[in-house]
Amino acid sequence: MSTPFEFESWGSDAEFGDDMHEFGDTETEWESEFGRRSRRPRQFVRPRIVRRRPSTLSRAPQRPRFWPRPRFPVAGRPASPVRPRPRPAVVGRPPFPIRPRPIFPILPPWGGWIPEPPPVTPPPGAPPAQPKPPSAPPPSAEPFPMEPLADEPMAAEPMAADEPMAAEPMADEPMAAEPMADEPMAAEPMAAEPMADEPMAAEPAAQDEPPAGEFEIQPEAFAFESDFGEFESGLGELETGWGQFESSPAALPAPCPPPVLVKCPQRGTRPADILDGFQFDRDTLSATGHLPRISALARQIVQSQSSARPIRTLLIAGHTDAAGSERYNTGLGQRRAAAAMQELCKALERVRPGVSRGIQFQLTSCGEQQTRGTPAQSRRVEIFFPSTTGPTRGCPPYRERIRLHLKILVQPTRFSIATMLQSMQQVYGPAGFLVEVASRENLRLPALEVLDVFCPGHPSQMCCPFPCASSNLNREHVALFQHRNNVRPNELVVYFVRKTEPGLNGCCAYPPGRPGVIVASIASRWTLAHEVGHVLGLPHVRGQLDRLMTDGGTNNITNPPPDLVRSETQTMQQSSLTIPC
């Protein structure tokens, strides 16, 4: 007997036929290629199905053609047990965004619509019929896969922006430094994005297309491997990315807060950094010139967050040279500032994710109003730190604060700087003073590592007098105290040197207007507190080795921590170098 019918393959006839008979009352007629006919009456319009022998099936995936094609969701039960096709493990990161994979009920070949029996109207007077409970699915049928099945690989974790790839990339896939949502797949013979309406590559001629009916099978529904064999309908190999990759799209970097547009700062305002050398009529940042500086600036901003003066506001001003109209240059300056802001925001997120949310970005364009010496210098972006006027308010439980700037020529050898600071806080804290390190800087001054502190004009006299402010200091001493980067007038500088000549553990003498102390590398843990005490107006105390300001040497202090008495505390409070909280 010839094969009167052809249908898309769903497995062997026998299996299909057997499954058909498991579904109780609902019966269908189904004609196999072998001519087997069911004698049961037809209860629905038989779909026109086309079946081919397995050997004649093309390797290209075939779109199922059924009529009518059920829409989803459909009532009824799955007609056959199916097993979803296991997904390959995700290796690497897909180069395109992944759409979440929809989950559809499993459909039998004819579309899966199994009509419910017509409602039976009870005779008049009879009690209302109880609603018929839905037939239990056959034991072999699997429930609707409403959740990802156990053998499916779990979706990969979304990747943060700029996260280095942990796994090896796909074989032919070029590695991208950042996730690029629009980048098509490199070497896969598949479409970049799943498109439900995308025509299949091996789609047969139009006359085979079943007429549009009430139902329409979604291609994604057939991404399952049926029990009837190894044939898969649907998209098959042409399943798009979401069929192969389980991961969700890589997480985009945290968005920068929207900038605030402000006026151009006055000419002469000192910026924190300048990114000059923009190309003519371009707003692109240079990878070699601009990006490293932006990265360094980002690190500086992040480090300041844990200091007493965190940088919370950034003003980014774009400039241009004089070529072009003023209006155009204003726009170009704005674009340059925006580009710098975007890159700075990314750099901040790389150093510490989430830090940019606490920073206010202010953008402005000065256009061609503030040109510099050369056009290349004029084409720039300036970044300002419009910081607060002073330290943060309040430092409970302390009443006043002492701000130190550390300038390190030689690291101490006997006690670390941290130990000295901790010891200082141990003594000053109970007296109500908070010791703050405002900055730390390494100074490369080999000629001043051993500091000559002899008095000029009195070669046999050492100059480390008390009171500490003195205009008769050795030239080397004065040269050292020139280094006062970022130091305000009411703040102290501590210079860590190798030694002094003649030998001192520390010295409080400073040129007028430049308060600071010198600490030698073999100083004791209390030397720093002792010398700062001198700067705050405390003289030596004779013979009492349990006092900080003892003249017997802090090496000989007994009963540590040494004490500060009330009168000394009052003297310190009156100093201009102690800042009320």
Next chain:
Amino acid sequence: MAVPTEQLRRLLNADEPDYVTLARLGPSVLPQLAQLVQHRDEYVAANAASLAGMIGGAQATQVLARAAKNPSSHVRTAAAGALRHVKSAAASRLIAPLLKDSDKNVRKFAVKAAANRPNPALLAELDEINELDPEPAIRSLAANVLARSRRA
């Protein structure tokens, strides 16, 4: 006035030794200083050398001669710095080997100590330092000292 060595050591071990007051003790403390310049604590030894230079005299030169041979560069630096205050031929003879010391700080203070000494041998050494010293600051210092010596 005799001062016990231990007391002298404690005074020299202060954060800011009062060299001016200690120098008033005079040459009587030089024997103790001669011991202290060989103290295991290089800070004490260096301060002892500095004090000896402030006291001055022939005996102080002997103390400084011991300090100039100390293995610690701290002590040798103090000796070179202290020799600035001792204007004697014996002291000049101690400066020459310090000008060739391996430590740059010793050489720096030795150059300072060689200033204002009309000693041809020292001037020749300064010439050599001016040309060959690896430290630019020391070469500059030597040039200044030579210029002042030739003007004088």
